[in-house]
Amino acid sequence: MSALRLILADQLSESLASLQEIDKAHDVVMLCEVMEEASYVPHHPKKIAFLFSAMRHFAAELAACGVPVRYVKLDDVNNTGSFSGEVQRAIHELKSSTVVVTEPGEYRVLEMMKGWQKTLNIPVDILPDTRFLATHAEFAAWADGKKQLRMEFFYREMRKNYSILIENSGKPTGGDWNYDKDNRKPPKAGMKSPPRIRHKKSAITKDVLALVNERFSHHFGMLEPFHFAVTREQALMELDHFVTHLLPNFGDYQDAMVAGEPFLYHSLISSYLNAGLLLPLEICQKAEAAYRAGKAPLNAVEGFIRQILGWREYIRGIYWHFMPEYGERNMLNATRPLPKFYWGEPTHMFCVAEAVRHTRDHAYSHHIQRLMITGNFALLAGLDVKAVQKWYLAVYSDAYEWVEMPNTLGMALFGDGGVVASKPYAASGKYIHRMSNYCEQCRYDPDEMTGETACPFNALYWDFLVRHENIFRGNQRMPYVFSTWDKFAPEKQQAIRKQAALSLQKMAEGTL
């Protein structure tokens, strides 16, 4: 028996199921850089460079431990350009008798792998991805029979299952499950991001950067400067840096947005965690240890742990529970084309331009920029849900369909009909004004509803709600919204809707 063990770009963990029980005398581990995966959406050059470099470092680490590794570079003349082509070529050349893989993060790839048994006429063993903290069966059991799948209740179960921030009495640490009431402050005047680690480029990274520059410079996004961690050791440095220097303020400024400051107190670990260089439980345990040692307050630590033990696992559960039908949902029939300012063309809306700038420069923008700026605009303007999802999948270095889709389609666009979000994350310019210093630098005014300088988010907000009144008027979580609208004089209502139509027209013309 000789197994071909295929490792994907987001499976760079020694603990991966398909890396256990290797027979070093007969098995071969394969990693391959394939054009099909690097270009099925126009991935940000930094994302491609991060993954190729991390893959090459991981392959070198395995080889140093005596594991036979077959590594196929993108510019290998024999590279067929697809996973299926590379698996076929490898089993032919190596005379493998079986293929072993760990379940991928995308439904599309899973279906492809399931097909190999038939098309390549070889047994294919697809192992569960044990790096996640909730199995598909556990999520399904939790979801079974529930009318609403609320993250908060799933999260409490996860806290108990893993004894994270749980006292010996079985009660949550501090007495409450959730400390968000103490979190989410607006930014302080003059707030700056604390310094970040800048990893030096290894020879491997330099080679990859040259390759990515040659092949993918037409994709949206700046390749350089490039300071990503590309090994587990470096990713652990990032985690330690965050826990020591940033975690104490994470909760307070989690939702704050500051011009020219893309990172603030966010951890920047999602790319490393999703690629497998970090593992979710070790992150939660380190954060909890910081609280127990008196180095970070409970509101920050609980809020951070909830993102990983709660949101991340829940989002993955939703994806696999509802796919493939989930991907076809478009509850609000949102079909307007994605405006060019998502790809860096100018817009007068400072908040949107700033979020897109951060995205272009860093392959990163933080959660509130993704949700309440680019996501909120897409929701209010009724942008095509598939085009918006494609954008999010392409432009962020942490993006894989299992996590991008429920966040975009479900959380940001309400396109899944309220599975992830119990009400739409729709907000006017007032919210953005409160949580950022963006409006000070904008040609639009967040306090104006109509007129040449009125913030487009304001009229679009009301227009969105009225367009979808049949869905949202009865929503229990939006009791005051429609009563406010009803109190507006008919002339005011008409003027708001006219203003929204004008903004949508300007958006289409590229002048918004």
Ligand SMILES: Cc1cc2nc3c(=O)[nH]c(=O)nc-3n(C[C@H](O)[C@H](O)[C@H](O)COP(=O)(O)OP(=O)(O)OC[C@H]3O[C@@H](n4cnc5c(N)ncnc54)[C@H](O)[C@@H]3O)c2cc1C
């Ligand atoms: C429209 C939209 C699209 C998104 N697409 C992605 C994506 O493709 N990949 C991705 O990893 N996250 C995605 N997110 C979730 C979140 O925005 C990012 O995880 C976060 O911004 C990453 O930055 P960070 O590491 O500094 O996170 P922090 O703010 O420091 O949070 C800590 C960690 O919590 C986890 N986390 C937080 N929120 C979520 C969430 N909603 N879903 C899953 N994990 C979460 C991440 O692993 C993150 O690293 C998306 C959110 C929205 C609203």
Ligand code: SF4
């Ligand atoms: S005024 Fe409106 S468009 Fe301008 S930054 Fe503020 S919220 Fe954004």
